[in-house]
Amino acid sequence: MSPLADFQNSIYLEGLGDVRPGLPTDLTRLEGLAEGVLSAQAFGYVAGAAGSEATARANRAAFDRWRIVPRMLRDVAERDLSVDVLGTAMPAPVLLAPIGVQSILHPDGELATARAAAAEGLTAVLSTAASHSMEEVAEAAGDGAPRWYQLYWPKDRDLAVSFLDRARAAGYTALVVTLDTFTLAWRPRDLDRAYLPFLRGVGVANYFADPVFQRAVGGPVTGANRQAALLHWVANFGNPSLTWDDLAFLREHWDGPIALKGIQHPDDARRAVEAGMDGVIVSNHGGRQVDGAVAALDALPAVAAAVGGRACVLFDSGVRTGADIVKALALGARAVLVGRPYAYGLALGGQAGVRHVLRCLQAELELTLALSGLTRPGQLTPESLTSAPVPA
């Protein structure tokens, strides 16, 4: 019996002893529960999306338009979910998407997330906009815990280089460069509450701890230069002038694998490969950037075809269940990143809440795969799916 199937049994056995798991095993229910424990501002920030939130809804609807076609009598006794992604060994094709400002969800924020990921052997991608510094998070994760770093590429090139140097020194092995968020989009829930965590000093730990940043604001951030430091953050956060030519700069300053996050067009995927990138992450940022943008799952097949095995294709935006993961892998992703579900787990139960989410996702993935007649993620192809009948 695999440890993941054991997890399912342990839930039933606890049930016999009348001890219920603390959080629901249907992860789509976590959002509603998280609303009950978060401030309206924090909940709105996390659950919200751009504009009318049509793309956030489309992300989910796209999964619903595909159905798995299970196959029988295929000896699925021995299952192995493990994959190698950009040189990182993973027990399952699941990563924790970079989510900034996690201390609005739980005081331990990214520290709790890193510990939960490490306990499962899964890779957490640390955001540049984290509420704890990358060095603190690395220490919380512990030696040997796989970790990747996500770059919000700031205007100041020296600051970008400093982030990359620090990430390397702290043991982050792969770089995720987020391209779709050089500025925050039109987000009505936050606008209506005039809520931006950074202006309250949340999500700036990596900046305030940085020697290059400190030099620019006249020394370590104290009460005296705090306002100036926050304004410097606003001015530097993103760079709308970047082009494909700038990727050479990243290659020069980061010798490990690089994945570009926010790819939605096959031509952009081709350009990423031509620029020597190791991976692309098909993502629309969970619907938080371009309202009306294509559902991420609908963009995946064409990107996978354009890449044609020359780079690693990853996926996020809308993954909520093991079945969702099966569908994304079948349509061309090597692994998925999950975002809001673990953020809600963090809000509801700290480190244990995140771990609950990770265990449920892995267990449900393994069961869905096996019950569909497969034993390894790599066996999934588009033939594993059929499109759902269009509702009348």
Ligand SMILES: Cc1cc2nc3c(=O)[nH]c(=O)nc-3n(C[C@H](O)[C@H](O)[C@H](O)COP(=O)(O)O)c2cc1C
């Ligand atoms: C509250 C919140 C903060 C986020 N912060 C970041 C970030 O700092 N960097 C980044 O690349 N993506 C960020 N994202 C986007 C996620 O990495 C991911 O693309 C998205 O959440 C996936 O969609 P899902 O939430 O539907 O799983 C954030 C998403 C949320 C919900």
Ligand SMILES: O=C(O)C(=O)c1ccccc1
């Ligand atoms: O809110 C977000 O989606 C996001 O990506 C972000 C951007 C800057 C800082 C923190 C999070």
